[in-house]
Amino acid sequence: MARNRPQSPRAPRPAGRRRPGPGAEAGGWAASTVLVTGGAGFVGSLTCTDLLDHGYEVIVVDDYSNSTPRVFSRVERVAGRFVGAVYQLDIRDRPALSAVFERHSVDAVVHFASHKSEDRSTRTPVGYYDANVGGTTSLLRTMHEHGVHHLVYHSSYAVYGDAGRGPLDERTPPRPVTPYAMSKWVCERILEDICRHCPQCTVVALRCSTPAGAHPSGLLGEDQRNAPDSLLPRMALVADGRRPRLDVRGDDHPTRDGTLVRDYLHVMDAVEAHRVALDHLVDRPGMTVYNLARNRGSSVHDVISAFTAATGRPVPYDVLPGDPGAVPELVADSTALTRAWGWRPARDLADVCRDTWHFQCLNPHGYRDPAPRTGENA
Template sequence: MNILLTGGTGYIGSHTAVVLAQAGHDVVLYDNLSNSDRRVVNHLAHITGRPMTFVEGDIRDAELLTRTLRAAGIEAVIHFAGLKAVGESVDKPVEYYANNVQGTISLLQAMQAVSIGTLVFSSSATVYGEPQYLPLDEKHPTSATNPYGRSKLHIEEMLLDVAKSDQRWRIACLRYFNPVGAHDSALIGESPRGIPNNLMPYIAQVAAGQRQALQVFGDDYPTPDGTGVRDYIHVMDLARGHLAALGFLAHHAGWHAVNLGTGHGSSVLEMVRAFEHVSGQSVPYKITPRRPGDVAACYAKADKAARELGWSAQLGLEDMCRSTWKFQRQSESGSSR
């Protein structure tokens, strides 16, 4: 199958490209490189032994998207392209709605123009808002507490309307929990620009001596050690979830929302201890006040993914920490990204 990956050189897109190529699919990467590196294209070719077509373009450029879809004979699209920092979305809501919502509309217009109806959307557990119960299943009420989350939820609702309008549409919204880790080659991984927004790359930079200490936002939550609990999922497990979703859509029309998580949570301090164990390095931290909007715990009920996609997470916390540390060390030596 010929598959277009919007945001294909980004963190999750690049790992998914590996899984798809190794399964025999032909992948086209579409990215504006706003949060990724062109060298990823060569790294992917090295990992998979297969060259990948790369198109530099903005997700809002419906004309370029249409030309790309037609020229490559695309049969399905996996849509990763989107801005994703919660804090930044509060400061730049117009930019987030323009890129995420308007960009998705442009993609849908391009797909309609060339009669492509299979789409896997990179959604997020943020669409659940404040958890009313745990674990979070797909029937949990949706809401959003920030522009980033609202953009994801609005896109999901748009896609539901699109699927209802024409039975030829086959759409899966994959609600990610907390992706971490890197490919075993250490050629691709999470490489944030500037100060990391996510826990794992921040821990890795502290362990490497690039940053003094990790800030732990609150130690008085009603959790076993007082720190926030999240469902961390290895990015390679997540990538395999996209392959499974494509297989599911081949036999199921309509709109489908599916959680991709491990089904259990780990606290910030558990993550710190696991990383110290794997890396052999100390990870100093300091407790600071809670951040507004943070919740005590958030983790998935992943039964639907197992039942309908035939997918479940296989890699544990140590695998996540080990691959992250390997990627961090490779990055320092200048041999990745």
């Protein structure tokens, strides 16, 4: 894979500049400058917006293999602030990544960069392990060399695999069934082991359920070109008339209506939890794992019904043969996270559907369209 050297930052700032972190007034440690890997992606870009909105300095690295640099003008428009710097690079390119750490005084890292399709991972497993595990170890080695020891890791509830019917809590032994899920589980094990041997390291791993929806402004969402496996963007394309019908992968699974059941978490709830995690990175030594979920499963039929009710648009569909290896039901329990931080999701499936549709209406061709003018964000 071609590797790119860091480009000049889009909005250069003095290197090594530190200030009290956004949470410093409450006492204790607080991050000020945060490096976001995969910051141009769906959850990553919205997390950048949320961090900027809460006073953090944000540095981004992304290779754009599953994203576009066009997103940053929208991030800055929603946040009303500039991203500190954006570098196009593959985090496996350690010299390029090291140059970013040399240029900026990074306090903590939020790590999203990974390949994310479970279906594709079964066809290219080596590539998924190389990108997801190799990228994580490259990042960790570079962080260690530059004295950065605090990390929020975007994991996935896919690690539970076929561990059983949910909601599944953090005590449930993971049983990943795809290379994607296994790569996330391997990264968690690596992070845990590093924290065991490096007492200065602290990690919060968030096992995120299926993120969906969009920013309420309609400026930021899941670009359809980069989400071929995601149910809600595919549903929005059908409702918009850009695809004739939705493909439903099986209706004979052992679930209440035969279709796959997943926990669809509004992306804004997910990004807020990642930001809150920064404030809790040093609550305890070592690594802490939390589920990040709505604690409620929705079948494909449930989502179709909710989307139609929220948008007034019917979603015609065809049932195709299901993948016999698919996990029928995957729902996580985030009670531990609520007890620890007081975090709980504030949005429901209707909000997910409504915001997905709003983004589709304003961006029928994704980020290839000019940024729309939308209310107070115009």
